[in-house]
Amino acid sequence: MAMDELLNEHEQGERVRSWLQRNAGSLIGGVAVGIAIIWGWQWWSDRQHGTQMHDAEQYEALIGDANNDPAKLAAGVGKLKADSMYGALARMQLAKAQVDVGKPQDALATLRAIHASDSGLSDVIDVRIGRLLVETGKPADAIALLGKATSPGALEVVGDAQAKQGQAQSAQATYKRALTMLEVGSPERTIVELKLADVGGAPDAAPATNAPVAAAAAQTPAQQPTK
Template structure:
């Protein structure tokens, strides 16, 4: 190997060592952040698994209590978080409604810390129960700001319970306009609109 080549390699080696000395802190910080990210991800995953396991155990306990006719069986789910816990609360609430315990179902839905992706579903189910149990004002407050077809229909239901037939008719009309022509809920809303004294428009004409 020629002397020039050796000198080039030595010079390159010195440049690399110099660069490492200048950037050692940055490299160490990068490695530390990488390790922290790996362990953080693992911790988050383990925490989610633990939350789901806790929610599952709480759900099993709540269902057994509900089937046994216990009052406020959903208390076992109170404070639980995550998607599984939210779905569990919805199932328990349905079992309570089927058993004729609407107030217990309301307590179950109010006690859960709903997953953000399912929060609207929980709110709408809760609003439906509130209206059905003679609390239309609470239902309307819960639905305030919601403009999808399901929320508008529920607003109409709450207003109908409150004896505000004209306002209920307007909400049903809005709900109908927000629904797709092929929506399974469309026929139900049409019937409610007619019961409130409204006219079901032709799909081709604006509402």
């Protein structure tokens, strides 16, 4: 190795050593901060997991013991945080039980008290509230709640509200929008199709196929005419 290369390596080594001496304190502090962040994240993750497991166990026990009894469910939901997923699910189950025993106003109050942090769950709750509003004679409130929603469930409820108000054409258009998002043959689609028929509408016809072309494509080579 040439002398100038040795000197360059020595010089580089001295520079690294000098830099480490000057920055040792900050390096140690940085490592400590990094370790603290990692430990804090792991502690928070473990705590969240433990809380979710505890909530899940409480939810399962509540649903099993209450046997859809509104009084028992109401007594147990307070043990679950209203803004947690399992707290929201428990209150939704309570609302269903209240509807089953003929107390829709109680069910509305229960659903409105849920503070769902998950947007998907919040949308489901809004749809249930909207459905209850229609059933309790408040279609305009249902439309105000769900008028800007685009999910098929929400559109179905808006269509129900419009039908309740005697707006048959608007209901037809809304039901048809819902149908474009529902799978052919699914139970949900069948229900919306029945509602559409009730307001004098019919599902849009599927695009017609080119029968001669389709038939020719279906023929086997042996069946196709020779030129």
